[in-house]
Amino acid sequence: MTIPFNNPDRPNSYIGKTVPRPNASKLVQGRGRYVDDIVLPRMLHVAFSRAPVAHAKIGKIDVDEAKAVKGVLRVFTGKDLAEVCTPWVAVLAHLKGLKSPPEHPLAVDRACWVGEPVVAVVATTRAAAEEAASLVMVDYEDLPVVTDTMTALDKDTPVIHPELGDNLAFRRLHEEGDVDAVFETAHKVVSASFRTARHTGVTLEPRSILVDWNPAEGQMTAYHATQAPHMMQTVFAKHLDIPESRVRVICGDVGGSYGIKVHVYPDEVATAAIAKVMGRPIKFIADRLESYTTDIHARDHEIEAKIAVDADGKILAMDVDDWTGIGPYSVYPRTSAIEGNQVVNLCGGPYDFANYRAQTTVVFQNKTPTCQYRAVGHPIAVAITEGLVDMAAAAIGMDPVEIRRRNMYADDAYPVTSPAKMKFEGLSHHASMDKLMEMMDYDALRAGQAEARKKGKYRGIGIASFIELTNPSPFMYGIGGARISAQDGCTVRMDPDGSVVALSGVTEQGQGTEAMLSQVVAEGVGVKPTNVRVITGDTQVTPYGGGTWASRGAGIGGEAALQAAKALRNSILEVAAAMLQADAGKLDIRDGQVVDMDSGEERMPLEELGRIVYFRGDTLPKDLPRELVQTRHFITMEYPFAFTNGVQASYLEVDTDTGVVTLLKHWCIEDCGRVINPQLVDEQIRGGIVQGLGGALYEEIHYDEDGQLLNGSMADYLVPMAAEMPDMQVGHVETPTKESELGAKGAGEAGTAGAPAAVMNAINDALRPLGAQVTEMPFTPERILRALGKIND
Amino acid sequence: MTEMFRDKVDVSLTVNGEPVEARVPAGQHMIDFLRLELGLTGAHASCEHGVCGACTIRVDGDAVRGCLMLAAQADGAEVWTIEGLTDTNAISDLQDAFVARNALQCGYCTPGMLVAAEELLSKGDLPSRAEIREHLSGNYCRCTGYEAIIDAVESVAQGRAGKGKA
């Protein structure tokens, strides 16, 4: 039976409704269980002595004073752990030429960034471990430091890893059409430099892990705040020489991740290695300074780009030269080349044009490693594209909405392949733009803007169309050799009381995965969502899966859950048909009751069926299957990714005396395919937008030229606070993917992808009458005043 | 151990209405005392710097940062954490509103956010959205984008005002 999604009055119509999250109540009562809340018998704590300089040879290590601290049991150096843990090299075969040196859990000979773990101290309390770690003495012999991205490949710049030959980690050039010829003859060419600052995720729960090694059983159990438990299981097994079947990763409540908690961190692997050596549970909780210096960073890009348009505003060509510095190591196992690669893949995304050239250059430097963070590459690509489109519109005197309408792929053009060679199954740029115009009342807003300008107020409206990559297939990582599952699975079972348990390989990080799964399973089986208990985040219990990243939870995990639920429904009905002497095809399950499909008449509650199957199976026909547990897996096959699309708008005011930007309102229309839970989707969008607004206005990691991180605290690295954030109106167009019955694509990153570009365009719209323009994020008061020529030094 | 940690101080206080007597290291922060010694893990440590508000608890009627206060300072204090506020149904309307409006995602900020919001609501006025935003600006939330939190707090303020009039 396929689900008639278009009929909102169908039985068990939970998909598409706002259903409460089953795990929200415990969190508001303070009954969550995050890693740091877990205490195990004989548990010890580890703290790290970290490199205070950006690049140095490690000389003599003196741990006597540290060992003298009361409560300290053991100290480990890089050499100690290298004996029990093999190093890793973060490359992927399909990212041709990507290189990176071997990385150890603790630096062995050389420290390559401020914050790299060098010595681990284990003690009975965290306070003692931290105090002792601060007493570890290491002789650091300074080596030349590379911090600047744009000069990293210059001849006289020192090479960080001499064995690799140069500081180039990865370069990719993509060229389609005759770009140079078009630029030579085009009606109008507009070029600009863009810059996006180094960001980090600032999860409120710091990175956390508690690892227990039980030598008697040969079993490792890691309680880990992670997005990818099965991936971590594989990593621990491989590098610590344990059979994969003997590593169990448990991921309970996680206090925010946004991509930060999907990577392999040396200090976390060190914790696992130490647990194995000591045979006792070891806990590591990063403190806030460690979060800033060792959580992955992202988005540190410098770009030169240009666009060519004809007199009608048709885009003829785009040319993008993107540079990014990723720190001294590519991050395992996803690698640090993906973000630059995404910029190449995504620029120009909404638009139907022919000539495209983009190159990304990814270089090593002595700063914190960068890797995938929410909306990987999207905010950069969208800022470049939408910035250029707005500048082109201004240059030919066209309204920014009109130029987009003239260039976006027609809603009936699909499937199409973009000049970046991305395949789009079905998008809705025009419908989304129409809906946005209506929702924000564009014309009235323009009138209001003009009124305000008469009063000397500089208000701006910024539009940003975007595409977002979701539901990745093995083309993202698997084909490159990484053991990262693109497939996901769900086991659904009916217990004797007629209730249903769903075990899924995707994880909950607060976005509402468990609610989404509960309503999908509820509809698929025919019970209330409150009668579905969802279990995620335990590698020994759930089907093997990829976890939560690249907005795949609903699209991949949700479809697996739907198919498993439907299979369970069929097995239930097969038993019911035998018990009721009826035709299974004429029965249905609604609200936990077996009913006649046509009349809806109740025939038997599920708990009665459960009672018979589990306790009086003797009364059923001998050869009747009674498999009330079903597992299904799902993987996308036809498209490497399910692209979504949307458009955002920002309305803001710039104080031209102080440079301060006040956000007045924000809108987003998003097409994530089938919306399973409108409230959860909207709140994902809002949360994502605000993360994007942070990047647009506040967030920037600063380094000095010695590679010292200058703003490693929440007081110094600003993130959005309640008072500065606008109210956000969110709307949807639904173009379900045909790859799955559920039709869901991802929604978790769209907000972050488009918000910075919308803000940039709004600021520039406000400043245009003054002849000023900003393209370097974040748009701080200082940068705005400089653009206005009010600061010149 | 530093002297700060070696020196112990005797304190006697109430936590969630129950008497507590303890010998605490002089340098131990309240949040660590609650979490490590009393097993009250509802309030969280995040910045440990007084910035983010994840550790917010109620001390003698005020919303206080558990990472800035020393346990030794709590002698004689009346301390409430999310666990006690839950058990006594003191903020159940606010908690229900957070769940209904999905004003939390990962939930890490939530216990602190609730204590801070209750401090505003308990003043009894009907705060504007801007006032709610301002009051909660010492509490970071990295997940929600704040709007749902503001909605939830606003709805409770209106609900309580309605009840007061009735």
Ligand code: FES
């Ligand atoms: S942990 Fe206390 S304010 Fe952040």
Ligand code: FES
């Ligand atoms: S809900 Fe995650 S930080 Fe607020």
